Amino acid sequence: MARAGGTDPAPTGAGERGLPPAVVARLTVYLRALGGFLADGVERVSSEALAEVSGVSSATLRKDLSQLGSYGTRGVGYEVENLRQHLSEALGLTRDWRVAIVGAGNLGRALARYGGFGTRGFDVVALLDTDPQIIGNEVGWLRVGDAANLEAVFRRTRTNMAVLALPASAAQAACDRVVAAGVRSILSFAPTILQVPEGVTLRKVDMATELQILAYHAQRGESGGQSGEPAGDPA
Amino acid sequence: MARAGGTDPAPTGAGERGLPPAVVARLTVYLRALGGFLADGVERVSSEALAEVSGVSSATLRKDLSQLGSYGTRGVGYEVENLRQHLSEALGLTRDWRVAIVGAGNLGRALARYGGFGTRGFDVVALLDTDPQIIGNEVGWLRVGDAANLEAVFRRTRTNMAVLALPASAAQAACDRVVAAGVRSILSFAPTILQVPEGVTLRKVDMATELQILAYHAQRGESGGQSGEPAGDPA
DNA sequence: TTGTGTGAACGATTTCACAGCC
DNA sequence: GGCTGTGAAATCGTTCACACAA
Numbered sequence: 001m002a003r004a005g006g007t008d009p010a011p012t013g014a015g016e017r018g019l020p021p022a023v024v025a026r027l028t029v030y031l032r033a034l035g036g037f038l039a040d041g042v043e044r045v046s047s048e049a050l051a052e053v054s055g056v057s058s059a060t061l062r063k064d065l066s067q068l069g070s071y072g073t074r075g076v077g078y079e080v081e082n083l084r085q086h087l088s089e090a091l092g093l094t095r096d097w098r099v100a101i102v103g104a105g106n107l108g109r110a111l112a113r114y115g116g117f118g119t120r121g122f123d124v125v126a127l128l129d130t131d132p133q134i135i136g137n138e139v140g141w142l143r144v145g146d147a148a149n150l151e152a153v154f155r156r157t158r159t160n161m162a163v164l165a166l167p168a169s170a171a172q173a174a175c176d177r178v179v180a181a182g183v184r185s186i187l188s189f190a191p192t193i194l195q196v197p198e199g200v201t202l203r204k205v206d207m208a209t210e211l212q213i214l215a216y217h218a219q220r221g222e223s224g225g226q227s228g229e230p231a232g233d234p235a
Numbered sequence: 236m237a238r239a240g241g242t243d244p245a246p247t248g249a250g251e252r253g254l255p256p257a258v259v260a261r262l263t264v265y266l267r268a269l270g271g272f273l274a275d276g277v278e279r280v281s282s283e284a285l286a287e288v289s290g291v292s293s294a295t296l297r298k299d300l301s302q303l304g305s306y307g308t309r310g311v312g313y314e315v316e317n318l319r320q321h322l323s324e325a326l327g328l329t330r331d332w333r334v335a336i337v338g339a340g341n342l343g344r345a346l347a348r349y350g351g352f353g354t355r356g357f358d359v360v361a362l363l364d365t366d367p368q369i370i371g372n373e374v375g376w377l378r379v380g381d382a383a384n385l386e387a388v389f390r391r392t393r394t395n396m397a398v399l400a401l402p403a404s405a406a407q408a409a410c411d412r413v414v415a416a417g418v419r420s421i422l423s424f425a426p427t428i429l430q431v432p433e434g435v436t437l438r439k440v441d442m443a444t445e446l447q448i449l450a451y452h453a454q455r456g457e458s459g460g461q462s463g464e465p466a467g468d469p470a
Numbered sequence: 471t472t473g474t475g476t477g478a479a480c481g482a483t484t485t486c487a488c489a490g491c492c
Numbered sequence: 493g494g495c496t497g498t499g500a501a502a503t504c505g506t507t508c509a510c511a512c513a514a
Contacts, residue, residue: 018455019451020504020505022504022505022506023505024448024451025444025448027451028443028444028447028448029428029444031447032426032427032428032444033428036427036428046472046473046474047473047474048473053428053430054428055428055430057506057507058473059506059507059508059509060505060506060507062473062474062475062476063475063476063505063506063507065474065475066474066475066476070474070475072473072474072475073473073474073513073514074472074473074474074475074512074513074514075471075472075473075474075513075514076472076473076474076514077472077473077474078474090451091447091448091450091451091454092450092451092453092454092455093447093450095450095454097446097450097453099446105345106344106345106348106349107345107346107349109341109345110340110341110342110344110345111342111442113341114341114342114442121450122443122446122450160453161446161449161450161453163442184453185449185450185452185453186449187442187445187446187449191267192267192271193264193267193268193271193288193289193290195288201449201452201453203445203448203449205440205442205445207346207349207398207422207440208263208357209260209263209264209267210422210438210440211332211334211357211396211422212262212263212266212326212328213259213260213263213326213438214396214420214421214422214436214438215326215327215328215330215332215356215357215396215420216254216259216262216325216326216327217420217436218327218332218395218396218419218420218436219326219327219330220253220327255482255483257482257483257484258483281494281495281496282495282496283495292484292485293495294484294485294486294487295483295484295485297495297496297497297498298483298484298485298497298498300496300497301496301497301498305496305497307495307496307497308491308492308495308496309490309491309492309494309495309496309497310491310492310493310494310495310496311492311494311495311496312494312495312496313496471514472513472514473512473513473514474511474512474513474514475510475511475512475513476509476510476511476512477508477509477510477511478507478508478509478510479506479507479508479509480505480506480507480508481504481505481506481507482503482504482505482506483502483503483504483505484501484502484503484504485500485501485502485503486499486500486501486502487498487499487500487501488497488498488499488500489496489497489498489499490495490496490497490498491494491495491496491497492493492494492495492496
Protein backbone atom coordinates (compact mmCIF):
# COMPACT_ATOMS: atom_id res chain seq x y z
CA MET A 1 0.00 0.00 0.00
CA ALA A 2 1.09 3.47 -0.72
CA ARG A 3 1.63 5.30 2.48
CA ALA A 4 0.52 3.23 5.44
CA GLY A 5 2.10 4.45 8.59
CA GLY A 6 2.67 0.96 9.85
CA THR A 7 0.74 1.18 13.08
CA ASP A 8 -2.51 0.18 11.42
CA PRO A 9 -2.06 -3.06 9.54
CA ALA A 10 -5.68 -3.26 8.43
CA PRO A 11 -6.88 0.19 7.49
CA THR A 12 -10.57 0.72 7.90
CA GLY A 13 -10.77 0.77 4.16
CA ALA A 14 -12.12 4.27 4.34
CA GLY A 15 -9.32 5.59 2.22
CA GLU A 16 -6.23 6.91 3.88
CA ARG A 17 -5.86 10.33 2.45
CA GLY A 18 -8.47 10.97 -0.16
CA LEU A 19 -9.07 9.19 -3.41
CA PRO A 20 -9.13 10.97 -6.77
CA PRO A 21 -12.73 11.62 -7.83
CA ALA A 22 -12.34 9.51 -10.93
CA VAL A 23 -11.29 6.58 -8.80
CA VAL A 24 -14.24 6.94 -6.45
CA ALA A 25 -16.60 6.94 -9.40
CA ARG A 26 -15.05 3.77 -10.75
CA LEU A 27 -15.14 2.03 -7.39
CA THR A 28 -18.92 2.18 -7.53
CA VAL A 29 -18.78 0.48 -10.90
CA TYR A 30 -16.52 -2.26 -9.63
CA LEU A 31 -18.80 -2.74 -6.67
CA ARG A 32 -21.73 -3.29 -8.95
CA ALA A 33 -19.79 -5.62 -11.19
CA LEU A 34 -18.74 -7.64 -8.16
CA GLY A 35 -22.38 -7.94 -7.21
CA GLY A 36 -22.98 -9.46 -10.59
CA PHE A 37 -20.19 -11.99 -10.17
CA LEU A 38 -21.44 -12.82 -6.70
CA ALA A 39 -24.92 -13.46 -8.02
CA ASP A 40 -23.41 -15.80 -10.59
CA GLY A 41 -21.63 -17.71 -7.87
CA VAL A 42 -18.19 -16.63 -9.02
CA GLU A 43 -15.72 -16.57 -6.15
CA ARG A 44 -12.60 -15.23 -7.77
CA VAL A 45 -11.97 -12.71 -10.53
CA SER A 46 -8.89 -11.49 -12.29
CA SER A 47 -8.32 -7.82 -12.85
CA GLU A 48 -8.77 -8.60 -16.52
CA ALA A 49 -12.26 -10.05 -16.09
CA LEU A 50 -13.46 -7.41 -13.66
CA ALA A 51 -12.09 -4.64 -15.82
CA GLU A 52 -13.79 -6.09 -18.87
CA VAL A 53 -17.31 -5.91 -17.48
CA SER A 54 -16.57 -2.59 -15.79
CA GLY A 55 -15.51 -1.02 -19.03
CA VAL A 56 -12.02 0.01 -17.98
CA SER A 57 -8.53 -1.28 -18.67
CA SER A 58 -7.08 -3.85 -16.32
CA ALA A 59 -4.21 -1.51 -15.56
CA THR A 60 -6.59 1.18 -14.40
CA LEU A 61 -8.48 -1.30 -12.29
CA ARG A 62 -5.36 -2.58 -10.58
CA LYS A 63 -4.13 0.94 -9.96
CA ASP A 64 -7.46 1.87 -8.46
CA LEU A 65 -7.66 -1.13 -6.19
CA SER A 66 -4.06 -0.85 -5.12
CA GLN A 67 -4.85 2.56 -3.70
CA LEU A 68 -7.09 0.90 -1.15
CA GLY A 69 -4.64 -1.81 -0.21
CA SER A 70 -3.42 -5.14 -1.43
CA TYR A 71 -6.60 -7.11 -1.55
CA GLY A 72 -5.63 -9.41 -4.41
CA THR A 73 -3.40 -12.44 -4.58
CA ARG A 74 -0.62 -12.46 -7.15
CA GLY A 75 -1.01 -15.17 -9.69
CA VAL A 76 -4.60 -15.72 -8.63
CA GLY A 77 -6.82 -12.67 -8.62
CA TYR A 78 -9.30 -11.14 -6.22
CA GLU A 79 -11.81 -12.86 -4.01
CA VAL A 80 -15.16 -11.45 -4.99
CA GLU A 81 -16.79 -11.29 -1.59
CA ASN A 82 -13.69 -10.03 0.12
CA LEU A 83 -13.09 -7.29 -2.40
CA ARG A 84 -16.70 -6.28 -2.27
CA GLN A 85 -16.44 -5.86 1.46
CA HIS A 86 -13.38 -3.69 1.14
CA LEU A 87 -14.90 -1.53 -1.54
CA SER A 88 -18.03 -1.06 0.53
CA GLU A 89 -15.99 0.10 3.45
CA ALA A 90 -13.84 2.38 1.34
CA LEU A 91 -16.97 4.04 0.02
CA GLY A 92 -18.47 4.40 3.46
CA LEU A 93 -21.35 2.06 2.79
CA THR A 94 -21.04 0.24 6.07
CA ARG A 95 -22.64 3.11 7.89
CA ASP A 96 -26.29 3.98 7.70
CA TRP A 97 -27.26 6.84 5.49
CA ARG A 98 -30.63 8.39 6.09
CA VAL A 99 -31.92 10.11 3.01
CA ALA A 100 -34.69 12.66 2.81
CA ILE A 101 -36.30 13.36 -0.53
CA VAL A 102 -37.38 16.97 -0.88
CA GLY A 103 -40.09 17.35 -3.47
CA ALA A 104 -42.83 14.78 -3.95
CA GLY A 105 -43.76 15.51 -7.53
CA ASN A 106 -43.57 12.89 -10.24
CA LEU A 107 -39.87 12.39 -9.86
CA GLY A 108 -39.74 12.57 -6.07
CA ARG A 109 -42.47 9.96 -5.78
CA ALA A 110 -40.80 7.74 -8.34
CA LEU A 111 -37.54 7.93 -6.42
CA ALA A 112 -39.26 7.22 -3.12
CA ARG A 113 -41.03 4.18 -4.53
CA TYR A 114 -37.85 2.99 -6.14
CA GLY A 115 -37.27 1.13 -2.89
CA GLY A 116 -34.10 -0.93 -3.13
CA PHE A 117 -31.65 1.82 -3.89
CA GLY A 118 -29.48 -0.41 -5.96
CA THR A 119 -27.38 -0.95 -2.92
CA ARG A 120 -28.34 -1.25 0.68
CA GLY A 121 -27.18 1.24 3.22
CA PHE A 122 -29.44 4.04 2.12
CA ASP A 123 -32.75 4.46 3.90
CA VAL A 124 -35.29 6.93 2.67
CA VAL A 125 -36.56 8.36 5.91
CA ALA A 126 -38.65 11.27 4.70
CA LEU A 127 -40.44 12.63 1.69
CA LEU A 128 -41.43 16.27 1.83
CA ASP A 129 -43.42 18.70 -0.25
CA THR A 130 -45.03 22.08 0.09
CA ASP A 131 -48.20 21.29 -1.83
CA PRO A 132 -51.17 20.75 0.53
CA GLN A 133 -52.68 18.49 -2.11
CA ILE A 134 -49.76 16.14 -1.81
CA ILE A 135 -48.89 16.37 1.86
CA GLY A 136 -50.30 13.40 3.71
CA ASN A 137 -50.43 11.11 0.71
CA GLU A 138 -48.88 7.72 1.05
CA VAL A 139 -46.03 6.92 -1.29
CA GLY A 140 -44.44 3.55 -0.90
CA TRP A 141 -43.81 3.12 2.81
CA LEU A 142 -43.79 6.81 3.48
CA ARG A 143 -46.27 9.56 4.06
CA VAL A 144 -45.49 12.86 2.43
CA GLY A 145 -44.55 15.38 5.09
CA ASP A 146 -44.87 19.13 5.10
CA ALA A 147 -41.71 20.82 3.87
CA ALA A 148 -42.50 23.65 6.25
CA ASN A 149 -41.30 21.37 9.03
CA LEU A 150 -38.15 20.40 7.20
CA GLU A 151 -35.81 21.21 10.05
CA ALA A 152 -37.85 19.28 12.61
CA VAL A 153 -38.24 16.29 10.34
CA PHE A 154 -34.54 16.22 9.54
CA ARG A 155 -33.73 16.35 13.24
CA ARG A 156 -36.17 13.66 14.18
CA THR A 157 -35.13 11.31 11.38
CA ARG A 158 -31.46 12.22 11.76
CA THR A 159 -31.30 12.85 8.03
CA ASN A 160 -27.75 13.08 6.75
CA MET A 161 -28.34 13.11 3.02
CA ALA A 162 -30.88 14.96 0.95
CA VAL A 163 -32.21 14.40 -2.53
CA LEU A 164 -33.72 17.43 -4.23
CA ALA A 165 -36.48 16.54 -6.67
CA LEU A 166 -38.00 19.91 -7.37
CA PRO A 167 -38.45 22.36 -10.19
CA ALA A 168 -35.58 24.68 -10.95
CA SER A 169 -37.41 27.63 -9.48
CA ALA A 170 -37.66 26.11 -6.02
CA ALA A 171 -34.33 24.35 -5.90
CA GLN A 172 -31.94 26.97 -4.57
CA ALA A 173 -34.17 28.01 -1.70
CA ALA A 174 -34.77 24.41 -0.69
CA CYS A 175 -31.07 23.68 -1.04
CA ASP A 176 -30.19 26.56 1.27
CA ARG A 177 -32.64 25.31 3.83
CA VAL A 178 -31.34 21.77 3.65
CA VAL A 179 -27.82 23.07 4.15
CA ALA A 180 -28.91 25.26 7.04
CA ALA A 181 -30.47 22.18 8.61
CA GLY A 182 -27.02 20.66 8.70
CA VAL A 183 -27.07 18.27 5.76
CA ARG A 184 -23.74 18.24 3.98
CA SER A 185 -24.43 15.74 1.20
CA ILE A 186 -26.94 16.67 -1.45
CA LEU A 187 -28.02 15.04 -4.66
CA SER A 188 -29.97 17.35 -6.90
CA PHE A 189 -32.25 16.36 -9.75
CA ALA A 190 -33.28 19.94 -10.34
CA PRO A 191 -32.36 21.21 -13.78
CA THR A 192 -30.50 24.24 -12.53
CA ILE A 193 -27.11 25.28 -11.20
CA LEU A 194 -27.02 25.38 -7.43
CA GLN A 195 -24.60 27.18 -5.19
CA VAL A 196 -23.60 25.57 -1.92
CA PRO A 197 -21.14 26.73 0.71
CA GLU A 198 -17.76 25.14 1.16
CA GLY A 199 -17.97 21.92 3.10
CA VAL A 200 -21.14 20.74 1.42
CA THR A 201 -20.94 18.14 -1.31
CA LEU A 202 -23.44 18.60 -4.07
CA ARG A 203 -23.92 16.25 -6.96
CA LYS A 204 -26.23 16.91 -9.82
CA VAL A 205 -28.16 14.53 -12.02
CA ASP A 206 -30.03 15.94 -14.91
CA MET A 207 -31.59 14.39 -17.94
CA ALA A 208 -31.34 17.54 -20.01
CA THR A 209 -27.60 17.71 -19.50
CA GLU A 210 -27.18 14.06 -20.39
CA LEU A 211 -29.24 14.39 -23.53
CA GLN A 212 -27.23 17.42 -24.57
CA ILE A 213 -24.02 15.47 -24.24
CA LEU A 214 -25.53 12.65 -26.24
CA ALA A 215 -26.61 15.16 -28.85
CA TYR A 216 -23.08 16.42 -29.18
CA HIS A 217 -21.75 12.95 -29.87
CA ALA A 218 -24.60 11.96 -32.15
CA GLN A 219 -24.22 15.13 -34.13
CA ARG A 220 -20.62 14.44 -34.91
CA GLY A 221 -21.35 10.97 -36.17
CA GLU A 222 -18.44 9.83 -34.13
CA SER A 223 -19.04 8.40 -30.71
CA GLY A 224 -17.31 6.92 -27.79
CA GLY A 225 -18.08 3.39 -26.79
CA GLN A 226 -19.32 2.48 -23.38
CA SER A 227 -19.11 5.30 -20.94
CA GLY A 228 -19.46 4.20 -17.40
CA GLU A 229 -20.01 6.67 -14.67
CA PRO A 230 -18.82 10.05 -15.81
CA ALA A 231 -15.73 10.92 -13.86
CA GLY A 232 -15.53 13.06 -10.81
CA ASP A 233 -15.64 16.77 -10.31
CA PRO A 234 -13.08 19.53 -9.84
CA ALA A 235 -13.62 19.90 -6.09
CA MET B 236 -8.93 30.16 -33.27
CA ALA B 237 -6.87 27.06 -33.13
CA ARG B 238 -6.95 25.34 -36.48
CA ALA B 239 -9.41 26.95 -38.81
CA GLY B 240 -8.55 26.09 -42.38
CA GLY B 241 -9.43 29.48 -43.70
CA THR B 242 -12.02 28.50 -46.25
CA ASP B 243 -14.79 28.58 -43.70
CA PRO B 244 -14.72 31.88 -41.85
CA ALA B 245 -17.73 31.04 -39.71
CA PRO B 246 -17.57 27.42 -38.61
CA THR B 247 -20.92 25.87 -37.99
CA GLY B 248 -20.06 25.92 -34.35
CA ALA B 249 -20.35 22.18 -34.30
CA GLY B 250 -16.78 21.77 -33.17
CA GLU B 251 -14.11 21.37 -35.75
CA ARG B 252 -12.42 18.21 -34.74
CA GLY B 253 -13.88 16.84 -31.55
CA LEU B 254 -14.03 18.42 -28.14
CA PRO B 255 -12.59 16.79 -25.02
CA PRO B 256 -15.36 15.14 -23.02
CA ALA B 257 -14.74 17.34 -20.03
CA VAL B 258 -15.26 20.39 -22.18
CA VAL B 259 -18.53 19.11 -23.62
CA ALA B 260 -19.86 18.49 -20.12
CA ARG B 261 -18.99 22.00 -19.07
CA LEU B 262 -20.53 23.56 -22.17
CA THR B 263 -23.91 22.32 -20.98
CA VAL B 264 -23.31 24.07 -17.69
CA TYR B 265 -22.41 27.32 -19.39
CA LEU B 266 -25.47 27.01 -21.55
CA ARG B 267 -27.67 26.74 -18.51
CA ALA B 268 -25.92 29.60 -16.79
CA LEU B 269 -26.41 31.76 -19.86
CA GLY B 270 -30.08 30.94 -19.74
CA GLY B 271 -30.13 32.32 -16.23
CA PHE B 272 -28.43 35.53 -17.27
CA LEU B 273 -30.78 35.87 -20.18
CA ALA B 274 -33.79 35.49 -17.91
CA ASP B 275 -32.36 38.24 -15.74
CA GLY B 276 -32.06 40.53 -18.73
CA VAL B 277 -28.27 40.53 -18.64
CA GLU B 278 -26.81 41.11 -22.09
CA ARG B 279 -23.10 40.80 -21.50
CA VAL B 280 -21.01 38.67 -19.17
CA SER B 281 -17.35 38.47 -18.39
CA SER B 282 -15.59 35.14 -18.23
CA GLU B 283 -15.20 35.83 -14.53
CA ALA B 284 -18.93 36.18 -13.91
CA LEU B 285 -19.95 33.25 -16.07
CA ALA B 286 -17.29 31.06 -14.52
CA GLU B 287 -18.40 32.03 -11.06
CA VAL B 288 -21.95 30.78 -11.42
CA SER B 289 -20.80 27.79 -13.44
CA GLY B 290 -18.47 26.67 -10.73
CA VAL B 291 -15.26 26.70 -12.77
CA SER B 292 -12.26 28.97 -13.01
CA SER B 293 -12.34 31.81 -15.49
CA ALA B 294 -9.25 30.40 -17.18
CA THR B 295 -10.96 27.09 -17.79
CA LEU B 296 -14.00 28.84 -19.13
CA ARG B 297 -12.02 30.95 -21.55
CA LYS B 298 -10.05 27.94 -22.71
CA ASP B 299 -13.24 26.01 -23.28
CA LEU B 300 -14.94 28.77 -25.23
CA SER B 301 -11.87 29.54 -27.29
CA GLN B 302 -12.03 25.99 -28.62
CA LEU B 303 -15.28 26.87 -30.34
CA GLY B 304 -14.10 30.13 -31.76
CA SER B 305 -13.59 33.73 -30.74
CA TYR B 306 -17.02 34.69 -29.60
CA GLY B 307 -15.99 37.23 -27.00
CA THR B 308 -14.75 40.77 -27.24
CA ARG B 309 -11.50 41.70 -25.53
CA GLY B 310 -11.93 44.25 -22.85
CA VAL B 311 -15.68 43.68 -22.86
CA GLY B 312 -16.84 40.10 -22.43
CA TYR B 313 -19.33 37.84 -24.14
CA GLU B 314 -22.76 38.68 -25.46
CA VAL B 315 -25.14 36.36 -23.67
CA GLU B 316 -27.55 35.64 -26.49
CA ASN B 317 -24.82 35.31 -29.07
CA LEU B 318 -22.77 32.94 -26.98
CA ARG B 319 -25.81 30.89 -26.15
CA GLN B 320 -26.51 30.47 -29.83
CA HIS B 321 -22.99 29.32 -30.52
CA LEU B 322 -23.01 26.86 -27.63
CA SER B 323 -26.32 25.42 -28.77
CA GLU B 324 -24.94 24.83 -32.20
CA ALA B 325 -21.72 23.36 -30.92
CA LEU B 326 -23.71 20.88 -28.86
CA GLY B 327 -25.95 19.98 -31.76
CA LEU B 328 -29.09 21.37 -30.18
CA THR B 329 -30.25 23.09 -33.30
CA ARG B 330 -31.42 19.81 -34.75
CA ASP B 331 -34.42 17.89 -33.58
CA TRP B 332 -33.85 14.93 -31.35
CA ARG B 333 -36.64 12.42 -31.06
CA VAL B 334 -36.44 10.53 -27.82
CA ALA B 335 -38.18 7.29 -26.94
CA ILE B 336 -38.50 6.28 -23.33
CA VAL B 337 -38.33 2.53 -22.87
CA GLY B 338 -39.97 1.48 -19.63
CA ALA B 339 -43.09 3.14 -18.28
CA GLY B 340 -42.71 2.30 -14.62
CA ASN B 341 -42.55 4.97 -11.96
CA LEU B 342 -39.43 6.51 -13.34
CA GLY B 343 -40.33 6.25 -17.01
CA ARG B 344 -43.67 7.89 -16.40
CA ALA B 345 -42.08 10.62 -14.32
CA LEU B 346 -39.58 11.33 -17.07
CA ALA B 347 -42.29 11.36 -19.72
CA ARG B 348 -44.39 13.78 -17.74
CA TYR B 349 -41.41 15.94 -17.04
CA GLY B 350 -42.35 17.74 -20.23
CA GLY B 351 -40.02 20.68 -20.78
CA PHE B 352 -36.76 18.83 -20.88
CA GLY B 353 -34.84 21.68 -19.35
CA THR B 354 -33.88 22.67 -22.84
CA ARG B 355 -35.83 22.54 -26.04
CA GLY B 356 -34.76 20.40 -28.91
CA PHE B 357 -35.70 17.09 -27.35
CA ASP B 358 -39.11 15.65 -28.15
CA VAL B 359 -40.36 12.59 -26.38
CA VAL B 360 -42.01 10.73 -29.20
CA ALA B 361 -42.73 7.39 -27.59
CA LEU B 362 -43.13 5.67 -24.26
CA LEU B 363 -43.00 1.90 -24.29
CA ASP B 364 -43.53 -0.92 -21.85
CA THR B 365 -44.12 -4.65 -21.88
CA ASP B 366 -46.70 -4.75 -19.09
CA PRO B 367 -50.22 -5.21 -20.49
CA GLN B 368 -51.53 -3.39 -17.42
CA ILE B 369 -49.62 -0.31 -18.44
CA ILE B 370 -49.82 -0.42 -22.22
CA GLY B 371 -52.47 1.94 -23.46
CA ASN B 372 -52.41 4.21 -20.43
CA GLU B 373 -52.08 7.90 -21.05
CA VAL B 374 -49.07 9.60 -19.57
CA GLY B 375 -48.73 13.26 -20.21
CA TRP B 376 -49.30 13.73 -23.92
CA LEU B 377 -48.39 10.18 -24.74
CA ARG B 378 -50.02 6.80 -24.75
CA VAL B 379 -47.89 3.92 -23.56
CA GLY B 380 -47.02 1.70 -26.49
CA ASP B 381 -46.23 -1.98 -26.58
CA ALA B 382 -42.52 -2.62 -26.39
CA ALA B 383 -43.08 -5.65 -28.56
CA ASN B 384 -43.44 -3.23 -31.46
CA LEU B 385 -40.34 -1.30 -30.55
CA GLU B 386 -38.76 -1.48 -33.98
CA ALA B 387 -41.89 -0.34 -35.77
CA VAL B 388 -42.50 2.48 -33.34
CA PHE B 389 -38.93 3.68 -33.62
CA ARG B 390 -39.18 3.64 -37.38
CA ARG B 391 -42.47 5.46 -37.47
CA THR B 392 -41.39 8.12 -34.99
CA ARG B 393 -37.88 8.33 -36.43
CA THR B 394 -36.50 7.91 -32.94
CA ASN B 395 -32.83 8.78 -32.71
CA MET B 396 -32.30 8.71 -28.97
CA ALA B 397 -33.50 6.28 -26.35
CA VAL B 398 -33.89 6.57 -22.62
CA LEU B 399 -33.90 3.30 -20.71
CA ALA B 400 -36.00 3.43 -17.56
CA LEU B 401 -36.23 -0.20 -16.61
CA PRO B 402 -35.13 -2.58 -13.90
CA ALA B 403 -31.60 -3.92 -14.09
CA SER B 404 -32.84 -7.34 -15.13
CA ALA B 405 -34.49 -6.09 -18.32
CA ALA B 406 -31.98 -3.43 -19.26
CA GLN B 407 -29.41 -5.30 -21.33
CA ALA B 408 -31.97 -7.05 -23.52
CA ALA B 409 -33.83 -3.82 -24.14
CA CYS B 410 -30.58 -2.03 -24.81
CA ASP B 411 -29.59 -4.62 -27.42
CA ARG B 412 -32.91 -4.24 -29.11
CA VAL B 413 -32.70 -0.48 -29.14
CA VAL B 414 -29.25 -0.70 -30.69
CA ALA B 415 -30.43 -3.22 -33.25
CA ALA B 416 -33.19 -0.79 -34.16
CA GLY B 417 -30.51 1.67 -35.16
CA VAL B 418 -30.41 4.05 -32.23
CA ARG B 419 -26.89 5.12 -31.44
CA SER B 420 -27.44 7.42 -28.46
CA ILE B 421 -28.72 5.91 -25.26
CA LEU B 422 -29.28 7.27 -21.79
CA SER B 423 -29.75 4.57 -19.21
CA PHE B 424 -31.32 4.96 -15.80
CA ALA B 425 -31.07 1.25 -15.11
CA PRO B 426 -28.91 0.43 -12.11
CA THR B 427 -26.67 -1.97 -13.98
CA ILE B 428 -23.65 -2.03 -16.23
CA LEU B 429 -24.56 -2.23 -19.89
CA GLN B 430 -22.47 -3.32 -22.82
CA VAL B 431 -22.93 -1.62 -26.15
CA PRO B 432 -21.10 -2.10 -29.43
CA GLU B 433 -18.61 0.39 -30.74
CA GLY B 434 -20.28 3.32 -32.38
CA VAL B 435 -23.03 3.60 -29.83
CA THR B 436 -22.84 6.25 -27.15
CA LEU B 437 -24.23 5.18 -23.82
CA ARG B 438 -24.53 7.40 -20.81
CA LYS B 439 -25.64 6.22 -17.46
CA VAL B 440 -27.47 7.99 -14.68
CA ASP B 441 -28.01 6.23 -11.45
CA MET B 442 -29.08 7.36 -8.04
CA ALA B 443 -27.37 4.51 -6.22
CA THR B 444 -24.04 5.45 -7.76
CA GLU B 445 -24.50 9.09 -6.90
CA LEU B 446 -25.42 8.32 -3.32
CA GLN B 447 -22.40 6.08 -2.99
CA ILE B 448 -20.13 8.86 -4.14
CA LEU B 449 -21.78 11.21 -1.69
CA ALA B 450 -21.30 8.63 1.03
CA TYR B 451 -17.61 8.49 0.30
CA HIS B 452 -17.22 12.22 0.69
CA ALA B 453 -19.46 12.46 3.73
CA GLN B 454 -17.63 9.65 5.41
CA ARG B 455 -14.32 11.39 5.14
CA GLY B 456 -15.69 14.50 6.76
CA GLU B 457 -13.90 16.36 4.10
CA SER B 458 -15.78 17.39 1.03
CA GLY B 459 -15.45 19.21 -2.16
CA GLY B 460 -17.51 22.28 -2.74
CA GLN B 461 -19.85 22.66 -5.64
CA SER B 462 -19.57 19.96 -8.19
CA GLY B 463 -21.23 20.82 -11.39
CA GLU B 464 -21.77 18.22 -13.99
CA PRO B 465 -19.35 15.42 -13.42
CA ALA B 466 -16.80 15.44 -16.15
CA GLY B 467 -16.81 13.39 -19.28
CA ASP B 468 -16.01 9.80 -19.90
CA PRO B 469 -12.97 7.92 -21.20
CA ALA B 470 -14.37 7.27 -24.65
C1' DT C 471 3.73 -19.68 -14.85
C1' DT C 472 0.20 -16.59 -13.74
C1' DG C 473 -1.56 -12.27 -12.55
C1' DT C 474 -1.08 -8.51 -8.93
C1' DG C 475 1.22 -4.25 -7.48
C1' DT C 476 3.76 -0.31 -8.95
C1' DG C 477 7.48 2.89 -10.68
C1' DA C 478 8.08 5.26 -14.94
C1' DA C 479 6.48 7.06 -19.43
C1' DC C 480 2.89 9.06 -21.56
C1' DG C 481 -1.17 11.80 -22.44
C1' DA C 482 -4.78 14.87 -21.14
C1' DT C 483 -6.47 18.74 -18.54
C1' DT C 484 -6.04 22.74 -15.71
C1' DT C 485 -3.70 26.74 -14.25
C1' DC C 486 -0.67 30.51 -15.01
C1' DA C 487 0.62 34.62 -16.95
C1' DC C 488 0.70 37.74 -20.36
C1' DA C 489 0.29 39.39 -25.32
C1' DG C 490 -3.14 41.51 -28.04
C1' DC C 491 -7.36 43.89 -29.02
C1' DC C 492 -11.30 46.73 -27.67
C1' DG D 493 -7.76 50.07 -18.45
C1' DG D 494 -9.98 45.90 -18.91
C1' DC D 495 -10.75 41.41 -20.43
C1' DT D 496 -10.28 37.86 -23.99
C1' DG D 497 -7.40 34.43 -26.27
C1' DT D 498 -3.51 31.44 -25.82
C1' DG D 499 1.34 29.52 -25.43
C1' DA D 500 3.92 27.50 -21.63
C1' DA D 501 4.09 25.29 -17.12
C1' DA D 502 2.12 22.50 -13.80
C1' DT D 503 -0.93 19.14 -12.42
C1' DC D 504 -3.59 15.13 -12.82
C1' DG D 505 -4.87 10.64 -14.73
C1' DT D 506 -3.93 6.60 -17.67
C1' DT D 507 -1.12 3.17 -19.83
C1' DC D 508 3.05 0.49 -20.05
C1' DA D 509 6.03 -2.88 -18.66
C1' DC D 510 8.06 -5.51 -15.40
C1' DA D 511 9.45 -7.02 -10.57
C1' DC D 512 7.57 -9.88 -7.36
C1' DA D 513 4.64 -13.21 -4.87
C1' DA D 514 1.81 -17.42 -4.95
